[in-house]
Amino acid sequence: MNKPTLANLYRQATRDDSTLPDADMLVVLAQGERPADAERIITEIAQSALQSDLLHFARALEPESSALNAELQAAFGEDRARHTHTPTHVAPVRTAAGRWRNLRRAAVGIAAALIVAVAMWTQHAPSVVPAPVAKAAPDRIFAAFDDRNIAQNQSDEIFNGSFKSDVIFRTN
Amino acid sequence: MSLDPALRDRLHRLLADYAVKVRVLIDGHGLGQYGIDPADIEQEVRIRLWKALERDRSAAFHTSYIQRVVLSTVIDAIRAARSRPAEPLPEGEGEGSEAMLATAAGPEQTAGGTQDFDRVAACLAELPQRRREAVALYLQGFSLREIGELGGTSEEAARKLLDRGLQMLRARLALMGLGELYE
Numbered sequence: 001m002n003k004p005t006l007a008n009l010y011r012q013a014t015r016d017d018s019t020l021p022d023a024d025m026l027v028v029l030a031q032g033e034r035p036a037d038a039e040r041i042i043t044e045i046a047q048s049a050l051q052s053d054l055l056h057f058a059r060a061l062e063p064e065s066s067a068l069n070a071e072l073q074a075a076f077g078e079d080r081a082r083h084t085h086t087p088t089h090v091a092p093v094r095t096a097a098g099r100w101r102n103l104r105r106a107a108v109g110i111a112a113a114l115i116v117a118v119a120m121w122t123q124h125a126p127s128v129v130p131a132p133v134a135k136a137a138p139d140r141i142f143a144a145f146d147d148r149n150i151a152q153n154q155s156d157e158i159f160n161g162s163f164k165s166d167v168i169f170r171t172n
Numbered sequence: 173m174s175l176d177p178a179l180r181d182r183l184h185r186l187l188a189d190y191a192v193k194v195r196v197l198i199d200g201h202g203l204g205q206y207g208i209d210p211a212d213i214e215q216e217v218r219i220r221l222w223k224a225l226e227r228d229r230s231a232a233f234h235t236s237y238i239q240r241v242v243l244s245t246v247i248d249a250i251r252a253a254r255s256r257p258a259e260p261l262p263e264g265e266g267e268g269s270e271a272m273l274a275t276a277a278g279p280e281q282t283a284g285g286t287q288d289f290d291r292v293a294a295c296l297a298e299l300p301q302r303r304r305e306a307v308a309l310y311l312q313g314f315s316l317r318e319i320g321e322l323g324g325t326s327e328e329a330a331r332k333l334l335d336r337g338l339q340m341l342r343a344r345l346a347l348m349g350l351g352e353l354y355e
Contacts, residue, residue, distance in 0.1 A: 006292065006311060006345075007310075007311045007312075007313070009288055009289055009292060010289070010292060010308070010311040010312070011311065011312065011313075012289070013286070013289035013292075013293075014312075015205075020247050020250060020251055021247070023240050023243035023244040023247055024240060026243050027236050027239045027240050027243065029322065030239065031236065032321050034322075034324055038322075038324065042305060042309075042322050042323065043305065045309070045312070045322070046305050046308035046309050046312060047308065049312065050206060050250070052309075052312035052313060052314070053201055053202065053203060053206075054203075054243065054246070054247070056201055056313060056314075057197060057198070057201045057203060057243075057246070058239060058243055059318070060197050060200070060201065061194070061197060061239050061242055061243075062235065062239065064190065064193045064194070064197070065190075065235045065236075065238040065239045065242070066235045068186060068187075068190045068235075068238055069233055069234065069235045069238060071186050072183070072186060072225075072233060073233055075179060075182050075183060075186065076179075079176055079178075079179045083176075
């Protein structure tokens, strides 16, 4: 068995630590910054092999993470460039086509609006109720020759029964 | 997120490569001793980063964000390992079990180590706080530059604190008959 060194002994004795560090705090320390309650945190790290190991690990992780960051940016950047690249001679044609397309859309829209307006007007206009067919009345000119009227008419005034004799020939 | 198939493949490859590097680092830093499986971490890191990328592309662009994802994964795995009940030794594997027990420290050795540590801790406690911290960080494997950064001082100032602290500690350990720890 190897002879224990002071560092081995110290690390062995501080290995079983129940406190798990905060990932954010480890990142801050790994970047060489000092958090607000640095004194307490550093005392904890000094007394914990686990926290020390995690901080060593966080520091070692930094260059690899930075490299991944750069590679991701490059990948997205190249992808964006590939999709946004447009040949210059195509642009005017695409613009003209776009204008024509817009005009067509506007025309279709106006036509559709007109159709809808007409349809609505037709639905909401006052309905023309057919007038009841009037009974054909006989023309006034020939009314006098209507048999029904003759039958119903009273006798003429001239031949009315209240005939009175002339006063001239009255004897008395 | 709808991605171009070529870009999707490239991103998958990048994350897979990065996860392998994370696994190598976990092995190199001996984090396996805390009950985590580096292969599980490799897979989990890849999944978490991919999900983060799907949620928000810009989030994955920050180096600190990537670090945070990995550290959270490792810390979660350690927490899960701690909450798992200890697995009993497999039966019928006598030779393996004996070999395992032979390499582990015996009860006397463990008790002796604890006693020694108690005396070292007592010696450390006698040091002024800044020297004590510098010595403790040094024993935890931090370099002078790192000790300076953590203590908010220069590397030179950290060197002075450490030198004086170690001198005091050596003298006290020698008094307690633990001078051989320095050999």
